[in-house]
Every structure is written in structure tokens, then in C-alpha cells.
Amino acid sequence: MGTEGENVRVIAGRYRLESRLGRGGMGVVWRATDELLGRQVAVKEIPLDIDDALSVDEARRQRDRTLREARAVAQLRHPHIIVVHDVVEHDERPYIVMELIDGGSLADRISARGPVDAAEAARIGIALLSALRTAHEAGVLHRDIKPANVLLESGSDRVVLTDFGIAQVAGATTLTETGSFVGSPEYTAPERMSGARTGPESDLWSLGALLCTALSGESPFRRDSLGGILHAVVFDEIRPPVQAGPILPVVRGLLERDPDRRLDAAEAERMLRAFRDTGRSPQLPPGYTPTQRDVPRPPAPTPPAPTVETRRSTRGVLVAALLVAAMAGAGVSAAALLMNRDGADGGRTPTSSAPETSVSASASSGTPSASSTPSASDTASSATATHPSAPSGYRVADDPAGFSLAVPEGFTRKPQGERVFYMSSGETFRLGIKVTEPEAGGPLAVMRRAAAKGPDSNPGYHDGKVTATTRHGHDAALWEFTWNGFSTAEGPRHTYDLCWEEGGQMYDVWVSAPVGKVREAKEYFDVAVDTFART
Known part of the structure; x- marks a missing residue:
């Protein structure tokens, strides 16, 4: 006793x-x-x-x-x-x-100190991939890889994968499969969501989502409801965060919806080690054939009207997500619900349709969808073959300065010298764009010089960080910082700023917002960078 x-x-x-x-x-x-x-x-x-x-x-x-x-x-x-x-x-x-590990979790570290840089994310990823290879070779699946289950030992920074509490020995039936959803939906692979299968590949998807969170502070599948999360994992475009640029091929390979095409642990570890050794973005393995999302897409013709089967498939995913959200509290298995959608697809899941970008759009965040008419000085157009379509709640603005991008509905254009702003009502959110001639040292040097002058240009400047990254294959630099705003009434603000060179020009896109609205700001920023095109 x-x-x-x-x-x-x-x-x-x-x-x-x-x-x-x-x-x-x-x-x-x-x-x-x-x-x-x-x-x-x-x-x-x-x-x-x-x-x-x-x-x-x-x-x-x-x-x-x-x-x-x-x-x-x-x-x-x-x-x-x-x-x-x-x-x-x-x-x-x-x-x-x-x-007993003396130290907190990766989730604790992100919460207290913010996201990690690409080198640290690679170090963590290498450790976890090595651990997973050992577990998988022994027939053990983890099934709940997330930042809260990764410990960082104080003093040594040793990375420790823990909480195999819902792990499954391959081929066994477990207590946790008897009814309720097992694991963390934001980090759960689509094949598990659809009930198709669970194997080592599912753990690797979870690791891909974890790397995105470590780099940006938020899972690319975070939404405001369980139904929204499931829809994002199974159906939405997958947009890795801009901070994932240096290791983007690894992240994309792990977040491949088709488990048979997903990057395996050995290759992912090799690529991350190559990045740590050289500092250069790793190359995909020679035998890896990219899916349609990995190659440039030609101008798309006007799509045909959806067939009955297309409408049924899309409706099935949407209905399944809503059913899961409604039934989760009743202990109904999410996997069982999704597995039975329509009954006609044999448990197949769609291949990821992530665009050629390293940017994340968090489509969940309650983006304003005001239907106010744009000002006469601001031209909006629907998507054509020459520029991407706008997500729901956005419109494509063809700017006279020679570019187009998606901006939230209700934002109005306000040029200020060489800079062009699109601002929300009351200027709570400020989206800025500047086009200049290339400068010495490229984007990284430009952002570092700007960061050095941060205290002069931004009152109360602090927590500034410049990170080398890429945008659509072009060298880029991300500058992120917090400051006190231009007045006491305005209050503290946070800024995301990406600079890159393309076509003999240097482009700078940034979003500034109150610190309490950084989630919306991050979405506006990601969508703007993702959809930006020269005209």
C-alpha cells in the first residue's frame, strides 16, 4: 500500500x-x-x-x-x-x-524568449530526427510530437524527447484508440486526421509543424476552433513561415501531405546537418521528385465549373471538420469521422498545394472582412494569370508604383514620398512598401544597418532581431522589433519587415501594429509578402 x-x-x-x-x-x-x-x-x-x-x-x-x-x-x-x-x-x-530533466520545454522557451533562429531550430531538429529514427526502428511511434514534449536541459541545452504516453507499438491496439482524439491537432498528420493510417511518417509531419512553431512562435495550422485546425491540416494551403526560409526544403519535405512522398528522417537529418555545416539552404535528395507545389506554376487558365464529384469532395472535408468540432466534446473519434467522409475517396488525402513561398498565412485569425469600397486612388482587381488571387477577406491591389499584392479589405492607399502605405481605419495597422535601387551588402546588410539605427527611428526600440532568409529563391532578410509607438496614445507596437532583391530592384515590405494585435499583423504581413508581385 x-x-x-x-x-x-x-x-x-x-x-x-x-x-x-x-x-x-x-x-x-x-x-x-x-x-x-x-x-x-x-x-x-x-x-x-x-x-x-x-x-x-x-x-x-x-x-x-x-x-x-x-x-x-x-x-x-x-x-x-x-x-x-x-x-x-x-x-x-x-x-x-x-x-528528471532540469529545464523547461521548448514551448516554455518560445513563450518566455520568443522563437529560435534557423541554426537553433536545425540543432533541435537534428536531435529529434535522430531520436525518432531509433524509436521507429524499434517499432515505437510517438504520436504527440509538439514543443511541450521537447525538453531543453539547463546548462547543456540537451534536447530530450519525452511524453511517449500515447506512443503506440506498431501493430498494437491501444487504449488511446478507443474513442477520443489522441494527440495535438495542430501537430497531427493529415493521414491520421483522415483515419487512413499511422506510421513513422506521421511523426515526421509533426516534426515539420514543430520546426515552424520553433521558428515563428506559432504552428502554421493554428486556428480558432478544432474544426478550423482540422480543415487547415487536411485541406488548406500549407504556408511555412518566412523564418523557415533557410531550411525551407526540409520543412516542405516534412509537411508533404502524401506520406509516401514525405521526406524521411535520415534525409531530413542529413539536410539539416548540411545547413549547420555550411550555412546554406540544404538541397533536396537527388531522387526526390517535387510535387506541383515545388515547381513554378504556369499561368492558370480559367478553371472549369466544379463537377458534382469535386463539390462532394470539398463539401465532405468541410462537413467533416464541422462534425469533428461539434462532436469532440462527446468523445467521438476525429479520425473515424474524417475517415468516413463521403466514403468515395478510399481514405486518400490531398497533396499539399503550398505555393512557392516561405511565408505563413494564419487564415484563422478573424481577419476583418469589411466590405467598404476602396478609395478612387486605389485600384483593386480580381486574380488573373499575372498575379495570385487574394485570400478571403483580402483584395488584390494593383499599385501605380509598379507592384501588386493582396491587402485586407477596407485598407486604403496613402503614399508618403518613396513609401506606399495601405492602412486600416484609424491607422491601427500600417502596411508599408518601398521600392529602391539595390544597396551595398544586399538585404541582410540593409536590414542590419536599419536595425542599428532602430533607436533613432523608432522611439523605445527594443528586442530587435535580423534574420537571413529567402523569398521565392531570392536572398532576403527579416527584421522584427518592438517599440513604443509615435505617441503615448498610440502605445507600444510591433513591426515585421522583410527586404529582398529581385529583378534589379530592392523591395521592402513591412507591417506595424499594436503589440496586442500581433497575430493579425503577422497574417497581414505574411499574405502581403506571399502575394507581392512586380507589374
């Missing part, structure tokens, strides 16, 4: 649970002392869904499956996989005893 004291329990006769470190979807983690060996450990207490509907035999089978899977994870030996010391059962409840 366990010893009960002042919030202290001893389980299995040796592990004294002392303080709770955290709680997740798959259990409570305790700081504990192994009284037999005199060392600090972490103990995960696994809850079991045992109720009156389960017989004694069924409850026992559930416990046995959980323990069997935990013991399989305990056999893994890798410097970047959490060490499992012991798997015990106490009062008919499983506990996993693990090494």
Missing part, C-alpha cells in the same frame, strides 16, 4: 512522490525520490478510463496494454530520448519512472 502523508505518497515501496511538475492529457508528472537508490526522478501517473461500463477483465486488459507499451519505450536507448528507469503498477494504476 502507498504511504499517505502531507501531500506525499510512496508507490511501489520506493518512489516518494513529492511535488507535481505538471499535468497533461496523458497524466500527472511528479517530482519524486527513488528511496532505494537515493536519486531524484520524475514519475508519471497514468489515468485510466475505468468506469462502470468496463468489466474487470476489460480494465485489466487496458492496464496491461498501457504497461506493455511503456515497457517498449523503456527499451529505447538514445541521448535525445527520455530515459525510462522503471514501469510499475500501484493500486491497479500504472506509473512510469523517468529521469
Whole structure:
């Protein structure tokens, strides 16, 4: 029996649970002392869904499956996989005893210090890919890779993949597959969403989403509802963030919707190591044939009217997403719902249609869709073969200065010297564009010089960061910073600014917004850079 004291329990006769470190979807983690060996450990207490509907035999089978899977994870030996010391059962409840990592998670680091740069993202990715190769070779899938499940050890910055609590030994049926959605939807592969299959490739998709989050601070699939997230994963365009530019081929290869075409762990690790060694964007493997999203697309003819089957397929995805959102609280399996959409596609998922860009558009953020008519000085047009279409809530503006881009509906044009602004009502959001002759040192040098003068041009300038990246294959630099605004009434603001050279010109596109509205600002910025075209 366990010893009960002042919030202290001893389980299995040796592990004294002392303080709770955290709680997740798959259990409570305790700081504990192994009284037999005199060392600090972490103990995960696994809850079991045992109720009156389960017989004694069924409850026992559930416990046995959980323990069997935990013991399989305990056999893994890798410097970047959490060490499992012991798997015990106490009062008919499983506990996993693990090494205690002194340090927070990658999610904690992003929250406290912001996104990491490309070199650090590559370092983390290399460690996780190496860990996953070991797990997959042993037949163990993680199934919940996300920043919260990656620990960074204090002092050494060792990267540790943890929380195999919903891991599945390949080929086994697990407790977690009996009804409710398993994992984190923003990081879940589309084939798992559709119920088609779950394999090592699904973990690699999750890693691709994790790298985007580490680089930008937000998953490219974040939306305001579960239905929106599922639709983004299964159906929407995939737009990696601009910060992913230096390692964009890796991110794109991992976020390939067709699992058979997804970049494998060995190649992804090789590419990231090449980037760390050379500082140059890695090349895809020789045998990799890019999908349509990876090659320049010719001008598209006017699309034919949708067929009945096309309408049914699109409707099926939309309805499935809405059903999942509505039924999630009732414990209905998301995978089962999506697997049964229309019943005619055999579980196939669409191939990613991400455009030739390294920019992320977070289509979820409640973008204003005001239908106000643009001013006479601002020309808007629908998409043609010469420039991209505008997302919902945006319009394509053909600017007299020789470029076009998508701007939010309701934004009006206000030129100021060599700069052109598109501004929201009250100038809360300011989208700026400047076209100049190339300058010495290229975009990176230009942005670094601007950042050095940041305190002079932007009152209260702080947290400035310049990152080398690319846009549509052209060298670019991203400058991001926070400042106090031009007046007390205006208040603190945050700015995203991308500079690149193309066609003998230097282009600079930026968005400035109140610090409390950075999510909307990031979307406006990403869409503007993504859709920008010379005219």
C-alpha cells in the first residue's frame, strides 16, 4: 500500500512522490525520490478510463496494454530520448519512472524568449530526427510530437524527447484508440486526421509543424476552433513561415501531405546537418521528385465549373471538420469521422498545394472582412494569370508604383514620398512598401544597418532581431522589433519587415501594429509578402 502523508505518497515501496511538475492529457508528472537508490526522478501517473461500463477483465486488459507499451519505450536507448528507469503498477494504476530533466520545454522557451533562429531550430531538429529514427526502428511511434514534449536541459541545452504516453507499438491496439482524439491537432498528420493510417511518417509531419512553431512562435495550422485546425491540416494551403526560409526544403519535405512522398528522417537529418555545416539552404535528395507545389506554376487558365464529384469532395472535408468540432466534446473519434467522409475517396488525402513561398498565412485569425469600397486612388482587381488571387477577406491591389499584392479589405492607399502605405481605419495597422535601387551588402546588410539605427527611428526600440532568409529563391532578410509607438496614445507596437532583391530592384515590405494585435499583423504581413508581385 502507498504511504499517505502531507501531500506525499510512496508507490511501489520506493518512489516518494513529492511535488507535481505538471499535468497533461496523458497524466500527472511528479517530482519524486527513488528511496532505494537515493536519486531524484520524475514519475508519471497514468489515468485510466475505468468506469462502470468496463468489466474487470476489460480494465485489466487496458492496464496491461498501457504497461506493455511503456515497457517498449523503456527499451529505447538514445541521448535525445527520455530515459525510462522503471514501469510499475500501484493500486491497479500504472506509473512510469523517468529521469528528471532540469529545464523547461521548448514551448516554455518560445513563450518566455520568443522563437529560435534557423541554426537553433536545425540543432533541435537534428536531435529529434535522430531520436525518432531509433524509436521507429524499434517499432515505437510517438504520436504527440509538439514543443511541450521537447525538453531543453539547463546548462547543456540537451534536447530530450519525452511524453511517449500515447506512443503506440506498431501493430498494437491501444487504449488511446478507443474513442477520443489522441494527440495535438495542430501537430497531427493529415493521414491520421483522415483515419487512413499511422506510421513513422506521421511523426515526421509533426516534426515539420514543430520546426515552424520553433521558428515563428506559432504552428502554421493554428486556428480558432478544432474544426478550423482540422480543415487547415487536411485541406488548406500549407504556408511555412518566412523564418523557415533557410531550411525551407526540409520543412516542405516534412509537411508533404502524401506520406509516401514525405521526406524521411535520415534525409531530413542529413539536410539539416548540411545547413549547420555550411550555412546554406540544404538541397533536396537527388531522387526526390517535387510535387506541383515545388515547381513554378504556369499561368492558370480559367478553371472549369466544379463537377458534382469535386463539390462532394470539398463539401465532405468541410462537413467533416464541422462534425469533428461539434462532436469532440462527446468523445467521438476525429479520425473515424474524417475517415468516413463521403466514403468515395478510399481514405486518400490531398497533396499539399503550398505555393512557392516561405511565408505563413494564419487564415484563422478573424481577419476583418469589411466590405467598404476602396478609395478612387486605389485600384483593386480580381486574380488573373499575372498575379495570385487574394485570400478571403483580402483584395488584390494593383499599385501605380509598379507592384501588386493582396491587402485586407477596407485598407486604403496613402503614399508618403518613396513609401506606399495601405492602412486600416484609424491607422491601427500600417502596411508599408518601398521600392529602391539595390544597396551595398544586399538585404541582410540593409536590414542590419536599419536595425542599428532602430533607436533613432523608432522611439523605445527594443528586442530587435535580423534574420537571413529567402523569398521565392531570392536572398532576403527579416527584421522584427518592438517599440513604443509615435505617441503615448498610440502605445507600444510591433513591426515585421522583410527586404529582398529581385529583378534589379530592392523591395521592402513591412507591417506595424499594436503589440496586442500581433497575430493579425503577422497574417497581414505574411499574405502581403506571399502575394507581392512586380507589374
